[in-house]
Amino acid sequence: MDQDKVAQLYAQLRRESMATGSVPITVRHIESIIRLAEAHAKMHLREFVLDEDVNMAIRIVLESFIDTQKYAVMRNMRKAFGRYLTYRRDNDELLLFILKQLVQDQLVYQRSRFGGELDVVEVQESDFVDRAKQINVHNVVSFYDSPMFKTNRFIYEHKRRLIVQTV
DSSP: OOOOHHHHHHHHHHHHOOOOOOOOHHHHHHHHHHHHHHHHHHHTSSOOOHHEEEEHHHHHHHHHHHTTTTHHHHHHHHHHHHHTHHHHHHHHHHHHHHHHHHHHHHHHHHHHOSSSSOOOEEEEHHHHHHHHTTTTOOHHHHHHHHHHHHHHTTEEETTTTTEEEEE
């Protein structure tokens, strides 16, 4: 677990709470982040906590904490902590971008090798997972179920370990 990230968040929240006169953050909030991160990892059948688990826990606790503030304080805190609040959506957008790049690369390769137009483009799941790991995204399974994945005409074939897009 990224203890430095949690410690920095706690310090930043403490400063913001003192400066704005809002409801103060307590150690219990940090304990909640740790428990939520562990629970998120367990939900994904892992015995260890990844960055994505910590990020999800931070987002949940921050959303809850910010929603308890007065309106003016809430607005300022959303701006100050926006990078923590957009975690999951940003990952899906990044994963979609990576997948579209892989599809484009595959299209260029297939056209230069065989010529003509293709109806279907197949991308190896391992290539996609390797690229996702380069940006610190270790679990892409939830992306396969996302509306973003489906609306872009992608299908995940588990048996063949392929991501297929109809062009």
